Amino acid sequence: MEFNIRNPLTLFTHSCPSIFLAEYDDLPTLKATDADICFRREAICSISQFACKFDPFISYLAVNYLDRFLSTQAIPQQPKPWVLRLVAVCCVSLAAKMNEADFSLTDVQADGGFMFDAQTVERMEYVILGALKWRMRSITPFSFVSFFISFFNRKDPSLTQALNARAVEIIFKAQSDIKVLExxxxxxxxxxxxxxSNELFPLLFPSYHKAISSCLYIHKENPLECYNWMVGKERDDSMVYSCNTAVNVLDHQFSCSESENGKISDYSENQTPISLRSNTVDDES
Structure with a gap:
């Protein structure tokens, strides 16, 4: 049966408390060394690239597998680039299989980087599966959205849908930051x-916060710390986007001005183009 990231325990008889208990089983461990942070960041970039044609939930599940896998591994200070790429490919492959999505190893590796054959990918998949103890039905934040959204008591379905859509977007964006593992x-x-809710219905935020904080399953854990981090991240991301937009506009204007004045780009005559050579990796050595 196809895996449903919103309802990962579909195959089992379960009550509401069981999903809250199950989330403790496979929590990734936060490892904040420079090597871990760098490896995770680059692997997530690769996963995003490999999974760009799939449902975004496949990419999210792949990163979840990555985090759980990295929790069991010691990352070397300077891992070989092909190792990172192989792990990313395998995480996407496993997530796609869980969702019964069509996965083509050739299509995924069409970017011209290191190429892996099916046997190499399969061997690495088994390594990851072993590290994850074959527990592939990950409990993610999406497993709890429907439960918590019932606390908001919005009678207008369109408003509830907007609230759900914005929350899902925030969850997706938060995954890229290693702090989310806290x-x-x-x-x-x-x-x-x-x-x-604070973005869409700011006047109702105090009552919503009170309702969620009174939830039996999280009453000992104040969600405000995570909330404050998310708000700060959204603000920082918006500032970066605004700055980049302004820089791009100025760069465009500057380039146009140079062209009008008959000037060439600032590419140095001493610089030479960099070409990337495709490589094929047939084994794990």
Whole structure:
């Protein structure tokens, strides 16, 4: 049966408390060394590239597998580039298989980087599966969104849909930051909904926060810490986007001005183009 990231325990008889208990089983461990942070960041970039044609939930699940895998591994200070790429390819492959999505190893590796054959990918998949103890039905924040959204009591379905959509967007964006591993999936879901509600219905935020904080399953954990981090991240991301937009506009204007004046680009005559050579990796050595 196809895996449903919103309802990962579909195959089992379960009550609401069981999903909150199950989230403790496979929590990734936060490892904040420079090597871990760098490896994770670059692997996520590769996963985003490999999974760009799939449902975004496949990419999210792949990064979840990555985080759980990295929790069990010691990352060398300077890992070989092909190792990072192989791990990323395998995480996407496993996530696609869980969602019964069509996965073509050739299509995924069409960017011209290191190429892996099916046997190499399969061997690495087994390594990852072993590290994850074959527990592939990950509990993610999406598993709790429907539960917490019921606390908001919006009678207008369109408003509820808007709240859900914005919370999902916040959850997706939060995954790229390693700090997200400090929080349980349920807390991330609750905080994302609070952040979305503060954007969409700011006057009702105090009552929503009170309702969620009174939830039996999270009453000992104040979601405000995660919420404040999310709000800060959204603000920082917006500032970066605004700055980049302004720089791009200025750069465009500057380039146009140079062209009008008959000037060439500032590419040095001593610089030579860099060409990337494709490589084929047939084994793990």
């Amino acid at each position: 929080f349980k999936p349920s807390i991330i879901a609750a905080s994302a909904l609070l952040s979305a």
